Amino acid sequence: MGNFKVEKTKNSRRMMRTKVIAGNWKMNNDINGTIELISGIKSILAGKKIDAKLIVCPPFTSLETAKELLKGSDVGLGAQNMYFEENGAFTGEISAAMLKSVGCEYVILGHSERRTIFGETDELINKKVKKALDSQLKPIFCIGETLEERESGTTFDVIKRQIQAGLSGLSDSDMKAVIIAYEPVWAIGTGKVASPAQAQEVHAFIRSELVKLFGAVSAENTVIQYGGSVKPDNARELLGQPDIDGALVGGACLKAESFVGIAE
Ligand code: PGA
Numbered sequence: 001m002g003n004f005k006v007e008k009t010k011n012s013r014r015m016m017r018t019k020v021i022a023g024n025w026k027m028n029n030d031i032n033g034t035i036e037l038i039s040g041i042k043s044i045l046a047g048k049k050i051d052a053k054l055i056v057c058p059p060f061t062s063l064e065t066a067k068e069l070l071k072g073s074d075v076g077l078g079a080q081n082m083y084f085e086e087n088g089a090f091t092g093e094i095s096a097a098m099l100k101s102v103g104c105e106y107v108i109l110g111h112s113e114r115r116t117i118f119g120e121t122d123e124l125i126n127k128k129v130k131k132a133l134d135s136q137l138k139p140i141f142c143i144g145e146t147l148e149e150r151e152s153g154t155t156f157d158v159i160k161r162q163i164q165a166g167l168s169g170l171s172d173s174d175m176k177a178v179i180i181a182y183e184p185v186w187a188i189g190t191g192k193v194a195s196p197a198q199a200q201e202v203h204a205f206i207r208s209e210l211v212k213l214f215g216a217v218s219a220e221n222t223v224i225q226y227g228g229s230v231k232p233d234n235a236r237e238l239l240g241q242p243d244i245d246g247a248l249v250g251g252a253c254l255k256a257e258s259f260v261g262i263a264e
Contacts, residue, residue: 023253040256078106187228
């Protein structure tokens, strides 16, 4: 595919992006499982200095328990979804204010499982992103192409559309609170990880699109995570790429050792 280098990428500025490792628990762990996993993460982290921000994103039912357990630790708390309306007759949905009230700082939005299984559109995801920002929640905004799209050579078109639509109406100052997660759908939960070069190529493209939409400074400062079968043994090479600023981890975040191992 193309060669997208962000102009004016200076190492000194790039170094300022803290790596962010977020664990997307998906529909896993009841309260007991939550206590076990967070206690495990805390005990591995005890006395260690890790040069990355860690975030856990348990299911809604575990958020309050997770918040209690994480008191006094640097590990951040996020949810996996929310609805954009303030409140009302939206059976089964959870609002931004509700997430704030249980101590969430982050929310994953537009995950490919939400897009494909639950039919979420770019427009819906954009409303959620805006509502999250209005509510002082930091969106982890997910994008990524399917295998079919990659094979038909439309990866960059898909990514561009998802970014333009999903981040429509945001300002460069809004972008300070946004994390982008590039997750090729074909790499999620399949064990088929994108090669560091494949991932870097799309990350650089994403950053070049951000330059056009929000300017060079904002683009340089935006954290762009990679997601899709990230494990401790492939994390180092992926996270060593110049435009890969962290990981959104599914399967490997369900064990404390592998989640913290990725960050280490
Ligand atoms: P995976 O999931 O690490 O199990 O591939 C990543 C994700 O869906 O965020």
